[in-house]
Amino acid sequence: MAHWGYMTTNGPSTWGKDFPIANGERQSPIDIVTTAAEYDSDVLGSNALSTNYTPESEVKLVNNGHSIMCQITKKGVLTGGPLGKDEYRLEQFHLHWGAEDNRGSEHTVDGKMYASELHLVHWNASKYSSFADAVQKPDGLAVLGIFITPGVACNQFKVISDNCGKLKTSGAEMTVDTTLDPTLLLPSNTSDYWTYLGSLTTPPLFESVTWIVFKEPVEYSKEQLLALRNLVDSDGNHMQDNYRPPAALKQRKVKKTFT
Ligand SMILES: COc1ccc(N2C[C@H](O)c3cc(S(N)(=O)=O)sc3S2(=O)=O)cc1
Ligand SMILES: [Zn+2]
Numbered sequence: 001m002a003h004w005g006y007m008t009t010n011g012p013s014t015w016g017k018d019f020p021i022a023n024g025e026r027q028s029p030i031d032i033v034t035t036a037a038e039y040d041s042d043v044l045g046s047n048a049l050s051t052n053y054t055p056e057s058e059v060k061l062v063n064n065g066h067s068i069m070c071q072i073t074k075k076g077v078l079t080g081g082p083l084g085k086d087e088y089r090l091e092q093f094h095l096h097w098g099a100e101d102n103r104g105s106e107h108t109v110d111g112k113m114y115a116s117e118l119h120l121v122h123w124n125a126s127k128y129s130s131f132a133d134a135v136q137k138p139d140g141l142a143v144l145g146i147f148i149t150p151g152v153a154c155n156q157f158k159v160i161s162d163n164c165g166k167l168k169t170s171g172a173e174m175t176v177d178t179t180l181d182p183t184l185l186l187p188s189n190t191s192d193y194w195t196y197l198g199s200l201t202t203p204p205l206f207e208s209v210t211w212i213v214f215k216e217p218v219e220y221s222k223e224q225l226l227a228l229r230n231l232v233d234s235d236g237n238h239m240q241d242n243y244r245p246p247a248a249l250k251q252r253k254v255k256k257t258f259t
Pocket of ligand 1: 200202204
């Protein structure tokens with residue numbers, strides 16, 4: 001099977017061949033239609049979403065051929081909000097971005113695309129014994145989606161953007177001897193978000209993700225966005241436009257925590 005990617009020959013419109021779930025009932029990303037999102041105080045109001053991350057003492061970076069990923073080794077817990085009392089453990093984070101600032105995010109807001117989107121991937125450690133065990137379960141994963149817009153540099157992201165040059169080719173890995181606190185990658189406002197039941201946005205497209213997409217974007221500098229665009233993917237092309245376009249909402253409702 002030709003490896004999936006984001007080119008015309010192996011991109012999102014071809015994924016259904018090898019991954020039929022691509023046309024499933026709860027696929028991601030979606031276009032968030034803000035006027036259709038439902039404020040739902042009881043589910044969301046009862047216990048606020050909370051993150052309790054331990055800073056990484058070293059940063060493990062991987063160019064996995066379709067994104068730049070930071071593997072998490074410390075204990076980091078996400079709970080509350082749509083997750084109820086279940087504790088979801090932080091496993092990794094990665095990003096999606098465009099070739100230019102006018103595109104790159106996966107979720108869109110009333111059709112607006114941001115320059116990039118950061119995904120913090122968690123698995124349900126209250127119900128499953130490992131990431132691999134959770135990854136296909138309908139309540140197995142929770143991903144925080146953070147929109148990124150060009151502006152001032154994000155200091156906490158510097159360890160990644162400053163090392164992209166050394167992670168150019170697919171399969172490249174490196175460990176940077178510096179600390180990283182994933183909390184500092186989040187927007188200042190983590191109370192206002194949209195949430196819905198969806199899927200992985202890349203193959204295998206498992207429908208196992210509770211999505212939590214923050215309303216407030218974070219800023220990365222032009223240089224930090226350029227560093228991402230200079231990475232090389234598994235086909236030897238510039239890793240750019242590695243985002244899936246929005247999928248059909250079908251019978252789903254998007255909830256929001258703000259009025
Ligand atoms: C064996 O099955 C597996 C299933 C999934 C994965 N992953 C890699 C995926 O690229 C991927 C994409 C995610 S996104 N864009 O946040 O929706 S999260 C995620 S992953 O880390 O779960 C690895 C093995
Ligand atoms: Zn992602």
